[in-house]
Amino acid sequence: MSQWTSSDPITTLGDEESWDLLSMIPIGRLATAVAGEADIFPVNFAVADREIYINTTPGSKLVEAVVNPKVAFEVDQWGPDFAYSVVVKGTVKILETEAELTVAEGTGLVTYTATDKTEWLRLTPTSVSGRRFTRAERDD
Numbered sequence: 486m487s488q489w490t491s492s493d494p495i496t497t498l499g500d501e502e503s504w505d506l507l508s509m510i511p512i513g514r515l516a517t518a519v520a521g522e523a524d525i526f527p528v529n530f531a532v533a534d535r536e537i538y539i540n541t542t543p544g545s546k547l548v549e550a551v552v553n554p555k556v557a558f559e560v561d562q563w564g565p566d567f568a569y570s571v572v573v574k575g576t577v578k579i580l581e582t583e584a585e586l587t588v589a590e591g592t593g594l595v596t597y598t599a600t601d602k603t604e605w606l607r608l609t610p611t612s613v614s615g616r617r618f619t620r621a622e623r624d625d
Contacts, residue, residue, distance in 0.1 A: 498615030503571045506615060507560055508532045512597075515539065515577075515608075516557040517549040524549060530558075531592035537573065537608040538589045542600055550577045550606060558608055568618040575610040 498506070507513075515526045526546055531538045537558060541547065550556070558573040580589055589605040596602050 494619050494621060496617040496619070498569070498571070498617055500613060503613050503615035504532070504535060506562065506569055506571050507537070507573070507613075510560040510562055513537075513558055513560040515546065515606075516559070517546070517553065518555075519549045519552045529594065529597050531594035533588065533592045535610065537610075538592045538594060539606040539608070540589070540594050540596055540602040541604050541606060542602050543604060546606070547579060547604055550579055554578065556608060566620050568620075569615065570618075571613065571615040573608065573610045574612045575608050577606050577608045580605040580607055 511529050513530050515528050517524045528539045554576045556577045561570045580586055
């Protein structure tokens, strides 16, 4: 009979470590919910002053942000011995003023696709939580 062992398989990350991971990982998932329907969008993003900036094209993300600005955002990273997950909950806003756009553009966000992304979203967190998972070892 095999048995799984691990001394501390799940560790809660502190605020600083969660923000460090958010700053290092270039792709996340923006989750929205409108009219009882949930959507999730893979996005690249940047972090500045503990806010998340997303550069996007006009479309469903923007519409859903107007209808219900309460969102969740998640990043993760994994390797052979560990995995991380950071979840941010908060409010997203479409940026419109010159001052807001200047801050967003100053993040240095470089998009992954060649599409012309003309819209900016800023996610202001109400909560941030992170966890590290250590892969269990098998004792056979």
